[in-house]
Amino acid sequence: MPVVRLAALHAPQLVEVLRSPSAKTPSELQAQVMMLAIASSSITHGPGGQPRRQANAYSSSGIDKVLGRPYPLPCSLVVVGVIIRTTNSAAAAAAAPVPSQHPQTPTPVPVALLARRLRASSGSMALTARQIAIVKSTAPIVRQHGRTITTTFYARMLAAHPELKNYFSLRNQQTGAQQAALADAVFAYAAHIDNLPKLTHAVERIAHKHVSLFIKPEQYAIVGRHLVGAFAEVLGPALTTEVKDAWVAAYGQLADVFIGREKQLYDAAGADWKSWRAFTIVKKARESDDVVSFYLEPKDGRALGRFLPGQYVSLQVPIPELDGLLQSRQFSLSTAPVDGMRQFRISVKREATIPGATRDELAEGRVPGLISNMLHDRYDVGDEVQLSAPCGEFFLDAPKPDTPVVLLSLGVGATPVLSILDSILLEEKATRPVSYIHGAARSDSVCFGDHIRSAAARHANLKPVLFAENVGRGHGEGRDYDFHGLMDLAKVRDELHLGDTDAQYYVCGPEEWMVETRRWLADKGVDQERIHLELFRTGDV
Template structure:
């Protein structure tokens, strides 16, 4: 495919204000038309995200960002990597980009009408082709790295264990008996289950791996969400049910049952084999179930050649019964002089293990230098609710920590 001409780049960039105004309408039209023409693609999308508009909003924001930065695509590198990793975890294939392109350009035309001139349409066709090629190339590299694991793989639940009042860990072993890849701690897998009431439509969700690599099983720790009672079929079909997959895992899946997994993916990770990081402080900040990817990072680093690096883990929860992995965090910290753990509980009781009552307040840790704010090599890994993470990031930026040294993991569609 020919590269965009300078004139086409200018045209696409000039459409950014139009996309900002009409983006949600365009992407809503796009999904309606594409899924109507290709119902088999429903298996790739969350029913809930379609119903709430989160999927449409995420695509609208991505298209707008592309138009805005089409003459400086380096600014989109993080977003491209995040999306490519997600696509690979769902086994998106190159030929599906043609389907998406056809319906995206069609939706733009349907919404804008005569405002979509031939010149603008041709520019956007070329621009979409360029973007598709970027994703196809990156995803091809990731598929190659995954090796034989190139389709959904069946796993059996061999252990189901409650971690707290709302989080349960599932230990999963591959049915084929083959070995598991050494993933990078912090990464996730996509887990897929059928929804029999909806003609077996498949639904997948991403769950962080909550153990260090190297076992014969993979562990995911899942927070129970959604209704306590069985939902009405019409609500289920309409995507009105929050926590569909997590709820079913908790209530319907037990030892011996099977699920399907994709290979580990994700750009949120630490490489314990990177010995150049041995002296770089590592600060982990988690809220609630946000501890799941961080416990994999924590254990992996402490079992590696970089185990001596200074580590601070700050974890917060509403109450003791909603905290994640705290006994393990604290016991491990006691065994390593270079590790400090601090626990915040909003509703602390006598006998609870905690250091501070209230929500996580990083300012309370400043005076002891536990945050390593004066170290220009310190790295920060943050996981929890979106708004909370944005707040932590802003606080760290005010203290002089650039975004390049802050790593945030988002448990939802889109980016922050």
């Protein structure tokens, strides 16, 4: 019997959802409920497939009682704090309540809004069936001309609204990563306009990124106007009035989804995070030859609250050479969250860059590692930076205490997985099996190497494995590193817990390596939903 998890709905709201006339089968109900994850501002979803907080359970008979009549679908519903997925485990419906790990408590919204958005997700309100068909039919055109459209879009919008340059990475604009990411997103929306639940993960990732940059609801109208304008400029007469109207409606629906989801995240962050918050650097510590940790305290002196292990903050600084233009970058928090914490720590890698870059090179985004290297070279104890609230959908989500967790990282990809590792080791009666498999360029310069060795000596449940591409002088295998060479997962099969169907995998490093690692694990039978990737650039993988 499928179990459909809904998000913190009061009984009247549950009635509205269940009475949706288009839910005729369990799979259709599942699709509609999943759509709530991206269409309702009262619902969040986590990547690990487990709820953070569980409230009441409604069995089939319980649903009948709520509705006042027999419910035709053979399913049970579990009302939880977070919508996650549909599962075939009937036992989940009777599971005992578990405490919330998530600091962001969903806020219920009016019944009418939930019902409207649910109907809109099936195309009965926001878009007509004809408009859905039109938008979907344009997907091949969007794929062919997407980069040209998005490049035109950014040029138009930033010329009309130069103040928005503060929101966009100069480097991503120069490399085309920003344009490519938007083109991919627009194509995905067109291709799946009739099956929006497929976009849940992408929407969640983008919404968190937007919140970390303090994107405002009114800015969606600016984006929509210039995006449609870019369509018209690139496609010319091919963009008929009917096609244009369909895309205007489609964009409006998507904007509503993002605005609703982002409002929830803003509200959950609390009053201290309504805008950028000033932090002071109180300590700098070298973690390896090219990685330095920055310890940051809020200038207002207020406690920071908990975040989810693996999440990031956006850090914003002015560029003096560009008349104070603001630039933001995302950095993972590299410590475990604890109650009442007063500091954040980020760990930043120095990048190879252009020494003595000119103003033009800076303005055109031709300088890699601009913000990271500025932090290394120009920022010291006592200096001030601006931070966002912690965001991100890459975080520890394995509530069963005996679920194995496998952490895989390369280089500075260690930062978010270190937060996850330390969070696990702080758990009461920490006995969960944990494998930490890391690849470093050199055995004598491993990011957090001493910390990992010390943790392993104290916790029998932690199994660290180090692959070193180059071996330091006097270093020995089995003492300073485990394997010489690039990471090869075939050598550590026992540490991967491949036979455990509950094991969760957290992967962070260069994009190509992450994709290949995901493919390798999938080939060994690991479900995609148990493989979590973190990406340090715009877009998705």
